[in-house]
Amino acid sequence: MDKNLIKNIEENKFFRVGDTFYDIDKIENDHLIFCTFGGGFQTKISLNDKKLNKDFYNGDLTFFEKVPYIYQSVELYLEGWKENENLEAYNLKFHNWNGWSHCYATLDQVIKFNEYQKNSEHGLANGLYEDTDIFKIIDDETITIKEYEQLEANKMELITIKSDIINYNGKDINPKVFDLMSANWCWSQA
Numbered sequence: 501m502d503k504n505l506i507k508n509i510e511e512n513k514f515f516r517v518g519d520t521f522y523d524i525d526k527i528e529n530d531h532l533i534f535c536t537f538g539g540g541f542q543t544k545i546s547l548n549d550k551k552l553n554k555d556f557y558n559g560d561l562t563f564f565e566k567v568p569y570i571y572q573s574v575e576l577y578l579e580g581w582k583e584n585e586n587l588e589a590y591n592l593k594f595h596n597w598n599g600w601s602h603c604y605a606t607l608d609q610v611i612k613f614n615e616y617q618k619n620s621e622h623g624l625a626n627g628l629y630e631d632t633d634i635f636k637i638i639d640d641e642t643i644t645i646k647e648y649e650q651l652e653a654n655k656m657e658l659i660t661i662k663s664d665i666i667n668y669n670g671k672d673i674n675p676k677v678f679d680l681m682s683a684n685w686c687w688s689q690a
Contacts, residue, residue: 501530501547504686505556512563517555521594537567538596567594571668576603580620587613590668590677604666604677610635610643613680635661635680643678 509532510516515522521537531544532552545552555561570593575586587609591601605613614634622633635643640663649655663676 502553503627504555504557506547508556508563512565514564514567516564517560518563519594521564537594539660569667570594571666571673573668574601574603576601578616578620580622581616582619585612585616585619587616589680590666593637603680605680606645606673606675606677607637607640607663608675609676610637610680641676 501598504563506527509524509527513522513524514537515534520686522534522535525533525535525542527533527547530547532547532658533542533544535542535594552561571590572593574589576591576592577586584605587605589603589605589609591603596603615638617634635645638660641661643661645659645661647659661678661680663678665672665674667673
């Protein structure tokens with residue numbers, strides 16, 4: 501077992517291979533226990549694994565205390581929207597929730613989102629819930645939506661989302677963006 505590899509595992513919370521980050525859980529019985537960052541099943545690999553050690557010494561496996569915040573520009577859509585109904589948005593390149601992207605959009609894109617949702621095949625006339633599927637715009641700095649997980653109307657949690665400035669390619673994005681979360685939607689990139 502390589503002491504430098506073990507030291508790196510013990511001193512860090514994450515490792516990266518290619519464009520994928522992994523969350524380090526622990527070392528147990530000479531195995532590294534980990535899962536994909538943002539959600540996934542736990543996996544284990546022997547600390548004596550030849551490929552693991554080779555990747556470490558070749559620099560193909562690198563360790564991090566925290567996952568970097570790198571935003572990328574994306575066009576997003578949801579199933580049921582009409583052709584060419586896309587949002588111009590941003591997501592964090594390496595940050596996911598249960599494998600799905602967190603999406604960030606300006607207020608004008610949130611307004612588009614609401615219109616696309618209302619007019620979609622799942623629209624208000626077809627079972628769309630205005631409280632859970634459309635953002636309520638409070639002002640230029642605040643939007644809200646109710647948590648979808650609780651379908652009992654009197655028990656749904658109201659989520660308040662404040663706008664924020666993100667840095668994309670070295671420049672602050674202004675107007676500010678809203679973290680649309682994954683909000684239980686399976687975002688697809690156009």
